[in-house]
Amino acid sequence: MAVLTDEKSRTDLLNRLKRAEGQLRGIQRMIEEGQPCLDIASQMAAVRKALDSTYVRMTVCFMEQELGARLGADAAVQAQLAPMLDDVQTLLGKVR
Amino acid sequence: MAVLTDEKSRTDLLNRLKRAEGQLRGIQRMIEEGQPCLDIASQMAAVRKALDSTYVRMTVCFMEQELGARLGADAAVQAQLAPMLDDVQTLLGKVR
Numbered sequence: 001m002a003v004l005t006d007e008k009s010r011t012d013l014l015n016r017l018k019r020a021e022g023q024l025r026g027i028q029r030m031i032e033e034g035q036p037c038l039d040i041a042s043q044m045a046a047v048r049k050a051l052d053s054t055y056v057r058m059t060v061c062f063m064e065q066e067l068g069a070r071l072g073a074d075a076a077v078q079a080q081l082a083p084m085l086d087d088v089q090t091l092l093g094k095v096r
Numbered sequence: 097m098a099v100l101t102d103e104k105s106r107t108d109l110l111n112r113l114k115r116a117e118g119q120l121r122g123i124q125r126m127i128e129e130g131q132p133c134l135d136i137a138s139q140m141a142a143v144r145k146a147l148d149s150t151y152v153r154m155t156v157c158f159m160e161q162e163l164g165a166r167l168g169a170d171a172a173v174q175a176q177l178a179p180m181l182d183d184v185q186t187l188l189g190k191v192r
Binding site for chain 1: 110133136137154158
Protein backbone atom coordinates (compact mmCIF):
# COMPACT_ATOMS: atom_id res chain seq x y z
CA MET A 1 0.00 0.00 0.00
CA ALA A 2 1.09 3.52 -0.70
CA VAL A 3 3.20 5.73 1.48
CA LEU A 4 2.31 9.21 2.75
CA THR A 5 4.46 11.52 0.66
CA ASP A 6 2.83 14.88 1.47
CA GLU A 7 5.25 16.72 3.75
CA LYS A 8 2.53 18.75 5.50
CA SER A 9 0.49 15.66 6.34
CA ARG A 10 3.54 13.86 7.68
CA THR A 11 4.49 16.82 9.88
CA ASP A 12 0.92 17.01 11.17
CA LEU A 13 0.96 13.30 12.10
CA LEU A 14 4.41 13.55 13.68
CA ASN A 15 3.31 16.51 15.82
CA ARG A 16 0.24 14.61 17.00
CA LEU A 17 2.35 11.57 17.91
CA LYS A 18 4.91 13.74 19.71
CA ARG A 19 2.11 15.30 21.76
CA ALA A 20 0.75 11.83 22.62
CA GLU A 21 4.25 10.75 23.64
CA GLY A 22 4.47 13.75 25.97
CA GLN A 23 1.06 12.87 27.44
CA LEU A 24 2.27 9.30 28.06
CA ARG A 25 5.31 10.62 29.92
CA GLY A 26 2.97 12.81 31.95
CA ILE A 27 0.94 9.76 32.97
CA GLN A 28 4.11 7.99 34.12
CA ARG A 29 4.92 11.02 36.27
CA MET A 30 1.40 10.94 37.73
CA ILE A 31 1.82 7.29 38.73
CA GLU A 32 5.24 7.97 40.24
CA GLU A 33 3.85 10.91 42.20
CA GLY A 34 0.91 8.80 43.44
CA GLN A 35 -1.90 10.79 41.83
CA PRO A 36 -5.48 9.45 42.14
CA CYS A 37 -6.44 6.59 39.76
CA LEU A 38 -9.35 8.57 38.37
CA ASP A 39 -7.07 11.42 37.22
CA ILE A 40 -4.70 8.91 35.64
CA ALA A 41 -7.64 7.23 33.91
CA SER A 42 -8.75 10.58 32.44
CA GLN A 43 -5.30 11.20 31.04
CA MET A 44 -5.14 7.70 29.59
CA ALA A 45 -8.50 8.26 27.90
CA ALA A 46 -7.13 11.53 26.47
CA VAL A 47 -4.10 9.77 24.92
CA ARG A 48 -6.37 7.10 23.48
CA LYS A 49 -8.53 9.79 21.89
CA ALA A 50 -5.46 11.59 20.52
CA LEU A 51 -4.17 8.34 18.97
CA ASP A 52 -7.56 7.56 17.46
CA SER A 53 -7.82 10.97 15.85
CA THR A 54 -4.25 10.62 14.52
CA TYR A 55 -5.30 7.29 12.99
CA VAL A 56 -8.30 8.92 11.31
CA ARG A 57 -6.17 11.86 10.18
CA MET A 58 -3.67 9.48 8.56
CA THR A 59 -6.49 7.71 6.71
CA VAL A 60 -7.91 10.98 5.41
CA CYS A 61 -4.45 12.29 4.40
CA PHE A 62 -3.99 9.05 2.50
CA MET A 63 -7.34 9.49 0.72
CA GLU A 64 -6.49 13.09 -0.19
CA GLN A 65 -3.18 12.01 -1.65
CA GLU A 66 -4.59 9.07 -3.61
CA LEU A 67 -7.54 11.05 -4.96
CA GLY A 68 -5.10 13.76 -6.03
CA ALA A 69 -2.94 11.20 -7.80
CA ARG A 70 -5.94 9.68 -9.59
CA LEU A 71 -8.00 12.79 -10.40
CA GLY A 72 -5.16 15.25 -10.88
CA ALA A 73 -4.24 18.29 -8.82
CA ASP A 74 -6.86 20.53 -10.51
CA ALA A 75 -7.79 23.25 -8.01
CA ALA A 76 -11.51 23.15 -8.87
CA VAL A 77 -11.68 19.38 -8.30
CA GLN A 78 -9.70 19.70 -5.06
CA ALA A 79 -12.09 22.41 -3.85
CA GLN A 80 -15.04 20.13 -4.58
CA LEU A 81 -13.49 17.21 -2.75
CA ALA A 82 -12.31 19.10 0.35
CA PRO A 83 -15.71 19.30 2.13
CA MET A 84 -16.32 15.60 1.44
CA LEU A 85 -12.98 14.70 3.00
CA ASP A 86 -13.81 16.86 6.02
CA ASP A 87 -17.08 14.94 6.37
CA VAL A 88 -15.29 11.60 6.06
CA GLN A 89 -12.91 12.68 8.82
CA THR A 90 -15.84 13.63 11.05
CA LEU A 91 -17.63 10.35 10.30
CA LEU A 92 -14.58 8.21 11.03
CA GLY A 93 -13.99 10.19 14.22
CA LYS A 94 -17.41 9.13 15.51
CA VAL A 95 -16.96 5.45 14.79
CA ARG A 96 -13.70 4.73 16.55
CA MET B 97 -10.70 8.42 44.76
CA ALA B 98 -7.90 6.30 46.11
CA VAL B 99 -4.35 6.15 44.91
CA LEU B 100 -2.45 3.03 43.79
CA THR B 101 -0.06 2.36 46.65
CA ASP B 102 1.09 -1.18 45.78
CA GLU B 103 4.66 -0.86 44.50
CA LYS B 104 4.48 -3.95 42.26
CA SER B 105 1.32 -2.70 40.54
CA ARG B 106 2.81 0.73 39.97
CA THR B 107 5.99 -0.75 38.48
CA ASP B 108 3.88 -2.98 36.20
CA LEU B 109 1.88 0.01 34.96
CA LEU B 110 5.00 2.13 34.49
CA ASN B 111 6.67 -0.61 32.45
CA ARG B 112 3.62 -0.94 30.23
CA LEU B 113 3.51 2.83 29.66
CA LYS B 114 7.25 2.93 28.93
CA ARG B 115 6.79 0.21 26.32
CA ALA B 116 3.89 2.13 24.74
CA GLU B 117 6.06 5.26 24.68
CA GLY B 118 8.78 3.30 22.83
CA GLN B 119 6.18 2.04 20.35
CA LEU B 120 5.01 5.62 19.75
CA ARG B 121 8.58 6.68 19.02
CA GLY B 122 8.87 3.74 16.62
CA ILE B 123 5.78 4.96 14.73
CA GLN B 124 7.30 8.42 14.40
CA ARG B 125 10.42 6.81 12.90
CA MET B 126 8.24 4.83 10.48
CA ILE B 127 6.57 8.03 9.26
CA GLU B 128 9.92 9.78 8.91
CA GLU B 129 11.32 6.83 6.94
CA GLY B 130 8.25 6.78 4.66
CA GLN B 131 6.96 3.33 5.59
CA PRO B 132 3.62 2.16 4.11
CA CYS B 133 0.45 3.53 5.77
CA LEU B 134 -0.84 0.03 6.45
CA ASP B 135 2.23 -0.87 8.52
CA ILE B 136 1.94 2.38 10.45
CA ALA B 137 -1.75 1.66 11.05
CA SER B 138 -0.91 -1.79 12.48
CA GLN B 139 1.58 -0.25 14.88
CA MET B 140 -0.92 2.41 15.94
CA ALA B 141 -3.49 -0.31 16.62
CA ALA B 142 -0.88 -2.13 18.74
CA VAL B 143 -0.24 0.96 20.90
CA ARG B 144 -3.97 1.46 21.32
CA LYS B 145 -4.33 -2.14 22.50
CA ALA B 146 -1.37 -1.76 24.88
CA LEU B 147 -2.92 1.39 26.39
CA ASP B 148 -6.31 -0.27 26.74
CA SER B 149 -4.83 -3.26 28.57
CA THR B 150 -2.87 -0.89 30.83
CA TYR B 151 -6.13 0.88 31.63
CA VAL B 152 -7.79 -2.43 32.51
CA ARG B 153 -4.75 -3.50 34.53
CA MET B 154 -4.90 -0.28 36.53
CA THR B 155 -8.58 -0.86 37.28
CA VAL B 156 -7.96 -4.42 38.45
CA CYS B 157 -4.94 -3.39 40.57
CA PHE B 158 -7.18 -0.79 42.17
CA MET B 159 -9.86 -3.42 42.90
CA GLU B 160 -7.26 -5.77 44.41
CA GLN B 161 -5.97 -3.02 46.64
CA GLU B 162 -9.39 -1.83 47.77
CA LEU B 163 -10.69 -5.37 48.41
CA GLY B 164 -7.52 -6.06 50.41
CA ALA B 165 -8.09 -2.90 52.46
CA ARG B 166 -11.74 -3.80 53.12
CA LEU B 167 -11.51 -7.59 53.63
CA GLY B 168 -8.07 -7.76 55.20
CA ALA B 169 -4.90 -9.31 53.82
CA ASP B 170 -5.88 -12.84 54.91
CA ALA B 171 -4.12 -15.27 52.53
CA ALA B 172 -7.13 -17.63 52.25
CA VAL B 173 -9.45 -14.76 51.26
CA GLN B 174 -6.87 -13.41 48.80
CA ALA B 175 -6.55 -16.86 47.21
CA GLN B 176 -10.32 -17.02 46.81
CA LEU B 177 -10.50 -13.60 45.22
CA ALA B 178 -7.55 -13.99 42.82
CA PRO B 179 -9.37 -16.07 40.15
CA MET B 180 -12.33 -13.68 40.22
CA LEU B 181 -10.02 -10.72 39.64
CA ASP B 182 -8.40 -12.59 36.74
CA ASP B 183 -11.85 -13.11 35.25
CA VAL B 184 -12.74 -9.45 35.73
CA GLN B 185 -9.53 -8.49 33.92
CA THR B 186 -10.40 -10.82 31.03
CA LEU B 187 -13.96 -9.49 30.87
CA LEU B 188 -12.88 -5.85 30.86
CA GLY B 189 -10.28 -6.67 28.21
CA LYS B 190 -13.04 -7.85 25.88
CA VAL B 191 -15.23 -4.79 26.30
CA ARG B 192 -12.82 -2.01 25.49
